[in-house]
Amino acid sequence: MPHMRQSLLFVKTERNAPKDELTANARLLARAGFVDKLMAGAYTYLPLGLRVLRNIEQIVREEMDAIGGQEVLMPMLHPKDIWETTGGWKNIEVLFKVPSRTEKEYALGQSEEEVVTPLVMKRVMNVSQLPLAVYQIHWKFRDELRAKSGILRGREFFMKDMYSFHENQEDFERFYEVAKKAYLKIFERVGLTAKVTEASGGSFSEKISYEFMVLTDAGEDDILYCDACEFCVNKDIAKQNENDACPKCRKGKLHRATASEAGNVFDLGQKYGKDFDLGFIGKDGTKQYPVMGCYGIGISRLMGVIVEKMHDEQGIIWPECVAPFRAHLIELKGASAKELYDELKAEGIEVLYDDRDTSAGEKFADADLIGIPWRLVVSPKTEGKVEIKRRDEKEGKVVSKEEMFKLIASGAHHS
């Protein structure tokens, strides 16, 4: 579906935001018809929303492939015993446990170390097969006591999780840096600035992990960051306070901010190989356990964070690379945009064609709400030309079709 007639689009916009919802992502995504809430923390992604989700997913996929990740798709439904092997069945409170009509119990995946470790290490016989990084893009389940803030914290959410396997700590450290760079590139591509933040490694690890924090009041983490260097630390583990001197560069001052954790990377050490007693034959001929890393990015959360960061009073302002369509073609009474629609389709431009029989004001208001980057208007006034306007600009201009195609194409490359 690279193009769509708006009169046929499933789910129309709403003039009113849902009552109670305070966060921009919850209000705007629902009003504009990108998502529908089934219950707190579980959403349907409607045609427009799914297109955005898929776009983000594809950017993440490209960057994971670029650093050698191999995509797989693992089950969401897990047997109990693998979670008992690692202690998670007892220790991880957010783990959803599902009773069967048989005596058995199952878990819903909240992370996939328990699946991926046996999956990979059953097949890795010796050191020559390492390093190896596999990832998936799939749903995760967490039994949150309080799902909140629209799609920012769900009980079910869409996530990319990658796991890397290494012969030793040094090789892991090397890849860890490669992965961090890839992460920064992903956030940059979707138009966000993420701060690499030192944080707790979780209940199974003494080591610190790194969280990729995007500053937004809708987030739920407090961080301290230096105004002179890259230093950034989660308030949970910070030894410093607001306004203290930076412990790293000693020049800057620490500032406090609220942020949303859009991604994280963990040093898992040898825990999982040891728990499952799955190793490989090392260079010295003895059995060794792999050093593992885990790398997550919440794709659905990222979509919410983008809305939090990029909207105005009128609606969402999607970055070009994740927008549901590149162009929003609006036809006003007395003119037909059908011909231009066909030309846009022929050029392979993803376009939403507002062919509805409704007022200009309503079409403009909906275009602002939905937030597609380029707005094209065809009316009796444009007389064979097209009015073109970017979502983030106030005034458009009337140009020839040729010029219009050039403008749209130029936008396509700068992401």
Next chain:
RNA sequence: CGGGCCGUAGUAUACCGGUAGUACGCACGGUUCGGGACCGUGUAGACCGGGUUCGAUUCCCGGCGGCCCGACCA
């Protein structure tokens, strides 16, 4: 899980211990036609259970659900 606020057409809201009103939406007709146009007609509603009462959507209790704060978030 503790605390607060709240559950009324599809959405957002109003009033009320005794006929549930409005706006938008939706359907039909007419007039409009570059920033959510207008007129008319129509459509559609009290979360669930119990209690008080002649009578409960309204008051009380319990449940369920939603939002927010906190705790939690390998």
